Structure formats: structure tokens, C-alpha cells
Amino acid sequence: MIRMTLRSLRADAVRLLLPSLAIVLGVAFVAGTLMVTDGMRAGAYDRAGTFDRHTDLAVYAGTDPLPPALVDRVRAVDGVAAAEGELIGSGGVVGADGRPVLGYGVLASIPTDPALRSYDLTAGRLPDRPGEVVLDASTVREEGFALGSPVRVGGATEAARAYTLVGAVDVAGTPRDVGGPFIGLVGADALAVTGERGYGRIMVAVAPGTSREAVAERVAGVAATGATVKSRQQILDDAVDDAVRDLEQFGMVLLTFAGVAVVVAGFVIANTFAIVLAQRTRRTALLRLVGATRGQVFRAALLEAAVLGLAASALGVLAGAGLAAGLAAGVAALDLPVSGGVTLTGSTVLRCVALGTAITVAAACVPAWQGTRVAPVAALTDAAVQVTRRAGRVRLALGALVFAAGVAALAVAASVGQIALVALGGVLTFFGIVLYGPVLVPALVRLFGAPARLLFGATAGLAVANAVRNPRRVSATATALVIGIGLVSAFVVGAGSVKVGIERAVDAQIGVDYLVTGVGGDLPAPLAGELAARPELGVVHEQRSRVVDGVQIRVAHPALVARTLTGTVAGDGGDLGPGAVLVHRQLAEARGWTVGSPLTLAGRSFRVAAVVTADEAAPAGTPVARGHVVDMVDADFTRLFPAQRGFLAEVDPADGIPAEQARAAIEAVVGRYPTVNLMDQGAYKKMLTGTVDMLLAFVTALLGLAVVIALVGVANTLSLSVVERTRENAVLRAVGLTRGRMRAVLAVEAVLMALVGAVLGMALGTGVSAGAMAFLAKIGGDFTLVLPWGRLALILAVAVLAALLASVLPARRALGRPVVEALGAE
Amino acid sequence: MSLAPPAPARTGVAVTARGLRREYGRGAARVVALDGVDVDFAAGRFTAIMGPSGSGKSTLMHCLAGLDTPTAGTVRLGDTETARLDDRRLTLLRRDRIGFVFQKFNLLPALTAEENIVLPLAIAGRRADPAWLRQVVTAVGLTDRLGHRPAELSGGQQQRVAVARALVTRPWVVFADEPTGNLDSRSGAEVLGLLREAVDTLGQTVVMVTHDPVAAGYADRVVFLADGRLVRELAAPTAERILDALAGLDPVAPARGR
Numbered sequence A: 001m002i003r004m005t006l007r008s009l010r011a012d013a014v015r016l017l018l019p020s021l022a023i024v025l026g027v028a029f030v031a032g033t034l035m036v037t038d039g040m041r042a043g044a045y046d047r048a049g050t051f052d053r054h055t056d057l058a059v060y061a062g063t064d065p066l067p068p069a070l071v072d073r074v075r076a077v078d079g080v081a082a083a084e085g086e087l088i089g090s091g092g093v094v095g096a097d098g099r100p101v102l103g104y105g106v107l108a109s110i111p112t113d114p115a116l117r118s119y120d121l122t123a124g125r126l127p128d129r130p131g132e133v134v135l136d137a138s139t140v141r142e143e144g145f146a147l148g149s150p151v152r153v154g155g156a157t158e159a160a161r162a163y164t165l166v167g168a169v170d171v172a173g174t175p176r177d178v179g180g181p182f183i184g185l186v187g188a189d190a191l192a193v194t195g196e197r198g199y200g201r202i203m204v205a206v207a208p209g210t211s212r213e214a215v216a217e218r219v220a221g222v223a224a225t226g227a228t229v230k231s232r233q234q235i236l237d238d239a240v241d242d243a244v245r246d247l248e249q250f251g252m253v254l255l256t257f258a259g260v261a262v263v264v265a266g267f268v269i270a271n272t273f274a275i276v277l278a279q280r281t282r283r284t285a286l287l288r289l290v291g292a293t294r295g296q297v298f299r300a301a302l303l304e305a306a307v308l309g310l311a312a313s314a315l316g317v318l319a320g321a322g323l324a325a326g327l328a329a330g331v332a333a334l335d336l337p338v339s340g341g342v343t344l345t346g347s348t349v350l351r352c353v354a355l356g357t358a359i360t361v362a363a364a365c366v367p368a369w370q371g372t373r374v375a376p377v378a379a380l381t382d383a384a385v386q387v388t389r390r391a392g393r394v395r396l397a398l399g400a401l402v403f404a405a406g407v408a409a410l411a412v413a414a415s416v417g418q419i420a421l422v423a424l425g426g427v428l429t430f431f432g433i434v435l436y437g438p439v440l441v442p443a444l445v446r447l448f449g450a451p452a453r454l455l456f457g458a459t460a461g462l463a464v465a466n467a468v469r470n471p472r473r474v475s476a477t478a479t480a481l482v483i484g485i486g487l488v489s490a491f492v493v494g495a496g497s498v499k500v501g502i503e504r505a506v507d508a509q510i511g512v513d514y515l516v517t518g519v520g521g522d523l524p525a526p527l528a529g530e531l532a533a534r535p536e537l538g539v540v541h542e543q544r545s546r547v548v549d550g551v552q553i554r555v556a557h558p559a560l561v562a563r564t565l566t567g568t569v570a571g572d573g574g575d576l577g578p579g580a581v582l583v584h585r586q587l588a589e590a591r592g593w594t595v596g597s598p599l600t601l602a603g604r605s606f607r608v609a610a611v612v613t614a615d616e617a618a619p620a621g622t623p624v625a626r627g628h629v630v631d632m633v634d635a636d637f638t639r640l641f642p643a644q645r646g647f648l649a650e651v652d653p654a655d656g657i658p659a660e661q662a663r664a665a666i667e668a669v670v671g672r673y674p675t676v677n678l679m680d681q682g683a684y685k686k687m688l689t690g691t692v693d694m695l696l697a698f699v700t701a702l703l704g705l706a707v708v709i710a711l712v713g714v715a716n717t718l719s720l721s722v723v724e725r726t727r728e729n730a731v732l733r734a735v736g737l738t739r740g741r742m743r744a745v746l747a748v749e750a751v752l753m754a755l756v757g758a759v760l761g762m763a764l765g766t767g768v769s770a771g772a773m774a775f776l777a778k779i780g781g782d783f784t785l786v787l788p789w790g791r792l793a794l795i796l797a798v799a800v801l802a803a804l805l806a807s808v809l810p811a812r813r814a815l816g817r818p819v820v821e822a823l824g825a826e
Numbered sequence B: 001m002s003l004a005p006p007a008p009a010r011t012g013v014a015v016t017a018r019g020l021r022r023e024y025g026r027g028a029a030r031v032v033a034l035d036g037v038d039v040d041f042a043a044g045r046f047t048a049i050m051g052p053s054g055s056g057k058s059t060l061m062h063c064l065a066g067l068d069t070p071t072a073g074t075v076r077l078g079d080t081e082t083a084r085l086d087d088r089r090l091t092l093l094r095r096d097r098i099g100f101v102f103q104k105f106n107l108l109p110a111l112t113a114e115e116n117i118v119l120p121l122a123i124a125g126r127r128a129d130p131a132w133l134r135q136v137v138t139a140v141g142l143t144d145r146l147g148h149r150p151a152e153l154s155g156g157q158q159q160r161v162a163v164a165r166a167l168v169t170r171p172w173v174v175f176a177d178e179p180t181g182n183l184d185s186r187s188g189a190e191v192l193g194l195l196r197e198a199v200d201t202l203g204q205t206v207v208m209v210t211h212d213p214v215a216a217g218y219a220d221r222v223v224f225l226a227d228g229r230l231v232r233e234l235a236a237p238t239a240e241r242i243l244d245a246l247a248g249l250d251p252v253a254p255a256r257g258r
Helices: A002-011 A013-047 A068-075 A137-143 A187-194 A212-222 A232-279 A281-289 A294-334 A346-371 A393-416 A419-456 A458-468 A471-509 A527-533 A585-591 A634-640 A659-670 A681-724 A726-734 A739-779 A789-806 A808-816 A819-823 B057-064 B087-097 B113-117 B119-124 B130-140 B155-167 B185-202 B239-249
Strands: A057-060 A080-086 A088-093 A105-109 A120-124 A132-136 A150-154 A161-170 A182-185 A201-206 A228-231 A514-518 A537-543 A545-548 A551-555 A567-571 A580-584 A598-601 A604-613 A629-632 A648-653 A676-680 B013-024 B031-042 B046-050 B072-077 B098-101 B173-177 B205-209 B221-226 B229-235
Touching (some): A002 A294, A013 A232, A013 A294, A013 A346, A013 A681, A057 A212, A057 A232, A068 A080, A068 A187, A068 A201, A068 A212, A080 A105, A088 A187, A132 A137, A132 A150, A137 A161, A201 A212, A212 A228, A232 A346, A232 A471, A232 A681, A281 A294, A419 A458, A419 A471, A419 A739, A458 A739, A458 B119, A471 A681, A471 A789, A514 A659, A514 A681, A527 A648, A527 A659, A537 A551, A537 A659, A551 A634, A580 A585, A580 A598, A585 A604, A604 A629, A604 A634, A659 A676, A676 A681, A681 A726, A681 A789, A681 A808, A726 A739, A726 A819, A739 A789, A739 A808, A739 B087, A789 A808, B013 B057, B031 B057, B031 B072, B031 B221, B046 B057, B057 B072, B057 B173, B057 B205, B087 B098, B098 B155, B113 B155, B130 B185, B155 B173, B155 B185, B185 B205, B221 B239, B229 B239
Parallel strands (some): A132 A161, A551 A629, A580 A604, B046 B205, B046 B221, B098 B173
Antiparallel strands (some): A057 A201, A057 A228, A080 A201, A088 A105, A088 A150, A132 A182, A150 A161, A514 A648, A514 A676, A545 A551, A567 A604, A580 A629, A598 A604, B013 B031, B221 B229
């Protein structure tokens, strides 16, 4: 039986080529992901100790930074050879063109004691005294800075100052390389530029011949409460843990998408076996006739699946290695802040081959069981015209039920307030489509085929008839596409809706022409004051806020505050002024405040000017109840919290000043602060929505493979059907169908299948997105469902084009045999 | 390109073959299926092609019908020389000028009987003349079977659908390849009667390949093929005369099928 199975596998090799491509692609995705993440993990281990080559132990700050005086105390501890504070913050560099160097700038203090220095210099030396700076090699190269020349560096506290560039270091691939510039200063300068009061940690080198444990204990005795002392091993372990945790998450995300691709491949395989076994009915019956049991025939089919899965998985691992290598090369070429080669382990190979084989066998199980349910007598009857089996009533009823449950879950998810219901609803709806597919899909094919019939006449008519003659087959083919396209459209619709929500929020909240934002941090302290001092500028409003005792205290600008409010309950919002604050309705009700009530905030007294309402969510990640907000003028806020900065300032030109002049005035100020960015409203929106677009592109790329595999499934179904219809197609050719129109028949059939899959997928994706948006709107936030028609049309167009492509190979097969020969085919 | 529906040619020669030669394979494996055949088929007549297995009768029909390309020689259908046509024009010629009836019925299982009948017209993007369609359907006796699919019809009914499909375009020639080969004798007789009737009442030209002397007996004329050559012909044949003629062709195994 085994030998016979293998022989039939060889005979059907061509038929199984396309479905195995589905497995190859799915396994390649998994294998590539594992190889890349393994490579990155290896890289993370390698780099974990980069900045601690000489550190024997270190004191880590708790909530409060470690003051410089503590460094001296630690240095004085018996057995300590060297001790240096280290601070990692953010800063900016003014580039050769006078504008800030792009990207988030990492600013670090560099030890001056050679015993603790562990940076790799590519040129010059490390800074020894205040006023000296090193930058990362790529920034030095790109900006064309020369050693010894002045470079302007700025941070959160003050305008950029010139430092002498004394060297260039290589930090590529380390945690201190996040894509922007790296700035290294001596400790005192770093503290001054970042405005920090102390260091994040103190690195200690132990004198030779001294017990590290003993020194650690003595250092712990000196260190402030709340600080922790870590041994060298702990430092390295923590660094690896940090790196690996991120990697693990990254790997999980990739593997999730790979899982989707593999599931789609499983659909394609299941469909293939259903078709191939149906075509083999006579052969199976003959085997049964001469004495094979059903179990034997079933096991033979599974064995066939196992061999196919094994071969395809092995190829998939190879393809995955190629994919990973290509990806690694791409990452290297793009100079992205991730690194690490490709690591191929035996476990990866084993796991991938096992996964691919298991999926193939599992997918083949049901079709194999059904396909081997053949009465021996079938071998004797004329099976030229096969009667297709319709889907069972139980299946259809179950499908309708599951579908209804899924839609209901999506509909009520928002009102119940359970995001899990959205996911559940999506999955249930999908399974409903799968179960009900044999009725739903042919009906849709007929529906979409109707206009095609009007346009193309008999060509489309034949295509429709061919597509729907085997409902289970066309349904399985289309639903494979539903998974990928459904997920892509869910993300596309979701992203589109979120973007519109963001833009609306910006329009509602920001009523000015220009915005100054901090790059990855708050605005430098003097900035708002300097902007306000320019006569060309009218409104300068730094958005600052602070939470005290469960109340969010915000700065409000009298000229802008009206935009953020939706109504006034009592009093007049215009009365906002020194000592007079706006209290939001929920807070006023909770505290029993009315207009004129006195209140005390952070030890100072104020008076309620008005009770107002605003339609916005509570700030995320704080224990502030919705509407527990007080708005006050900037001067009052500064008196309460002088050090509290914001990351965004709104700026409007003064009356009668043209936009260009105002912009020049802002630029004159901002140019001296390399950690801030000037944008107009459009650019600000673009910055916020750009992240959404980037995420969407990433997700779409990852889901693309699932769609490709499903389209391979379309080509596969068509190909197998063509084999089955050899004689029919020959008749069509004999009675006058030209080659071109034969191709057209298959193309229309492919397009119809893809179209139904794509439209069902889009409907499903939109439904899921609608559920998610309703949920978001419920928990706060101005989100409504927005359909990005252009992008949805693009998905449809891509699906149709790909389907046209998928019909090329089957058409070649259909036209390959001479008519006379094909007419005689069984 | 679409040819106008022609009236069946009632007089003269419908199909002409001159020096027709068809070889398969090359070198030592070369097989000569047709070895210089000259033959005319009169319009409005029913002609049968007979011959022992491997005599080349099916190949001859395929070449005449534009399904196969001869190695040498010419085929003229009406005023069209098929050798001059590319695949597309040849296909359109088949669509508009030729009807086919096959041994294995060869209906499309996804289409109903009516859809199968009008298939050549549908492919051409034309509608069937309702009166003509009714006449054809009535003639083949399928009026109450039009909505059925092939799987729901008996063999005889399927072959009658095939005959209707061949007649519906009013072709110059209907080629029938062993049309009774898969039928019992009664259904076979019905189908042959239909073809005969098409010739007699409609002036249709019919060329039929068969190995069955009884079937050939329905024809006006029988041409005999042996080893790829035309060896004999018989006018106004009867089954007995045909059997005699076949016996004369191959004394060892007379009329044993294709």
C-alpha cells in the first residue's frame, strides 16, 4: 500500500505542486521569523555588556536620581578603584545646515576615568573635561563634522551651546542607538544639558585583589535608601532580559502573522485533497473492489499528505533561510537600529518541518475521510458525469447559527464594553462564512457574475456555471481568501477611522497656526518664554498639566480655551484669569462647587470662574476620573509647578503679522533648541497619522503573504478543475470557442472566486473594525467608522489582478493539449 | 469576426479533400494515418465513412472538420480552404459552419439541455431564432427535457441534445463521430433517424464515421478507408452490401470496429 501511495503521489506530482507552494510559503514565513529572532537574540547576548566591560558592580537609582555627591562618597569606599555616575537622557545636535539632526537623540554621560570607559572609538578620543563632546560615527560622517570643530548641543534645559567635537564612537546596534544621533558629554555637562539633578546609576570598578561581594556590601551601606546595588552578573542578566523581552514580543507578533499564513495554507491543502480525491473516485473504488479496506485507503491518503507536507516543509525552511538572509541584508542596508545576523538552529528546522507536516496532515484529514467514502461498485459505473455532493443541512444550519452569533457579538461588543467580544465576533462570523459558504459563495458568484454576463455574454455565463457547479470547492477557495483580506481590511478600515479621529481631535483641540513639539521629550524650560517675548507672535500656549490628588490641573489660554470646551454649565468661561479657574462639571458636582466657590489646589487658593463641560477622555495611565479637571492660566500654573514642562506649545502670529514673518520668528528661537520641532497644523496631523500609516504598512506587508497563499489556492483550484474538465474544454474548443475566449472563461472564473472572497473579507473586516471603533468611542474618544474607499478599492483591484494572474497557468494547461487528443480523454 | 448564419448548401460539393496526408511521429516511429486521400462530400447528402480499426477514418474526419491539421493536402469547406486559416479563424469556422456529434455525447454537465443546445450560438453572442430552435427541439423530441442537466438525461436523450446542438447553427456540415457507439440499438436508431431526417427535410449535409454497418445503412453513400487510403465506395447502401464490402477489404477481421 505504501509503495502504491508513493507511486500515485508521483503520478499526481504536478497537481500537488501548487498546493505545496502554499505550505512552502507558510513554513518559510515561520522559519524566517525564527531565524531572524534567534539571530537578534544572539546579537542581544553579544551586546548586553557593551557598556559594562569594566563595571564590577553598580548602584542603580530608585525613584530619585543619585546626586553627584554620592559618586564621591562611593569612590571613597574602601576597595573601590573607580566610580563614575552615568546618565542617559535625551538631547539634540544642530546639524551642519543649522537645523536639528533628525531623530531622537540619546545623550549619555561618559566616564572620565579610563578604568570605567567602554566605548569603541572610531576617531579621536573621549571627552575628558566639560565643553567636549563625542558623537556617533554615522552622525559625524553624515554631517561632515571635523574633529576639533564646535558642535552645538542642546537639551531640555537651555538653548544649544557649542562643544568641541573630540571624537567619534561606534554605538551601532546597542541600546544607545535608536536611529537618531548619540551625544556623549562628561557628567557635569550631561547633568546641565538634561536638567537632571543626578545620575541614573553609578558604575564601580573594584580594586584588584578585593572581594567584590565585600565592596558591594560596603557600597550599599553608603548608597541612599531606595537605590539598589547590582553585581556585574546581575547587570548583564538584566540587560539581556530587557533585550530579549522586546525581541520575544517582536517574535510573537511576527509568528502570529505567520500563523495566519499557515492556517490559510491549511485551507488550500484541505481543498486540494478534497478535489484530488474526488477526481480519483474511480481509482479508489477499484482499490476497494479488489479488497482494500476503507481504513487502508484513508491511511494511504494521509501518508500522501505527510510525504507532501514533509517535502514542502523542507523546501519552506530553505526558502525561510533565504527570506531571513534577505531581510537581514535589507535591515543592514537601511541602517535600521536593529542588528543581528541569521541563526539557523536544529530546533528551528525540526519545529518548522514538524509544523508544516502536521498542518498538511491535519488539513487532509477531513477530505481524506470523505474522499475515501467510496462504494466499491463506483468503479463499475460510468462516473463521467459526477454528481457533486451538496453541503449537509446540519452544516448549513450550524453555519447560519454561528454566523448570526458572530454578527450579534460584533454588534453588542461596544455596549457591553468587552473588546474580546469583537475578536470573538470576528472569528465566529468567519466560521459562519466557512460553514454557510457552500450556499453563500455560489449565490454571490451568480450575483457578481450577472453584470459580467451582460458584458461578456456566453464567456461569463460559462465561467459562472463552472464556478458554481461544485459549491464546496468554490466556497473553500473563496474563504481561504476571506482570512487574509478580512484581516487586511480590518486594519485598513481601523487605521482609516483612527486617522480621521486623530485629525478631528487636532482640529477640535488645536486652534493655532504653528506647533512646537519636543522630540521624544518635553520642551526646554526657557522656550515658551522666549517665544512669548517675540513681538511677531501673539498667542504662545505651552500645554502643561499635572495630576494632584486625583485632579488634573491644566494650563488654559484664554484665547484658545473655548475650542476645547463643549459647553458652560454656569458662569462665563471668559472669566478665566489669575486666581479664577474653570472647573469641569463632574469635578464640580463631586465637590459641590459652584461659580464663586473658593478652592485650594496644591496649597494655593483659587476661585471658580465657571463650571464647564468638555468631551474628552480621562488622561490615560492616571488615576483621574473623567471630567475631574481644572483649567487655569499659565501664570497660576507656573506658581504651583514651576518645573513642570509640556511637550507641545501652540503658537499664533500676532495681529497683522504675515505667516512667513511669524514662522521666521519662531524658527529664530527654535533653531537654538535642537530637541524641538516646528510644525504647522497639517504637518502635525501628518506626524500623528504617519505612525498609524507606518503600522498599517507593516501589518499589511505581514498579512500579504496570507493573501498570496490564498491566491495560490485560487490558481490551484482552477488548475485542478481544468484537469477535470479536459474533455469539456475540448468540446468547447471544437464547437467554436477561441483560445482567447477559453482564457477569458478561466480568467472570469478566477476573478469571480477572488472577488467573492475579497468582498466577504472586506465585509468581515469592516464589521470587526466597526465593532472596535464603537468600543473605542464608548470608552472615550471621538471615533466613528470611516471607510477608506480608495484603499478598499485598491485591495479589490489587487485581488482581481492577482486572480487574472492566477488564471494564466490553468489556461495554459487547458489549451496545452490538442483538441482531438483532449476529446478522447477520460 | 462573426460569419453571417448561412443557409445550408443544398447543392454541389460541401467538403472537398485533395491529397490529404497526415503523419504522426518522426523517423522510425512515424505512422501514416492518411496517405493521400481525395474525396468529395456532396451537399445535402448523408455520407458514411467506414473502415477497419486504424484505417484512418477518425483522422480523416478530424482533418475535414478542422480539429486536426493535415501534414499535406487541402481541405475545402464550401468556399473556405482550411489550411489558410489560423487557429482563431479555424475556431470561428467550426463555430459558425460545422456541427459536431460525438460518441461520448460531450455535453457540458454544468449547463441545462437547452443551454447545451444553444451553446455555439451563445459563444458567438447570437440568439437562437425561436421558431428554428422550437423546430429543432421538437424534431429531437426534447421539448419537456430542456431544463434538465445532462446527468439527469439518459444516453439517448443526451445524444439527441448533441444532435440538436449540431443542427441549431444550420451548419454547412454536421460531422458525427460514431454517434451510436455508446447507445443501445433503439436509441441508436432514433439518433440515426434524426440525422436522416435532417438531410431529407432540411437539406443538411451529414458526414458520419462509423464501424456499424446498420448505422452506415442510413447513409446515401458509404466511403471505405483502409491503411489511410480511400479504397471503395458504395451508393445507396444496405447493411448486407456494406458487410460484403467490408469483408472484401479485410478478409481476416471484417468490421471489428475502429
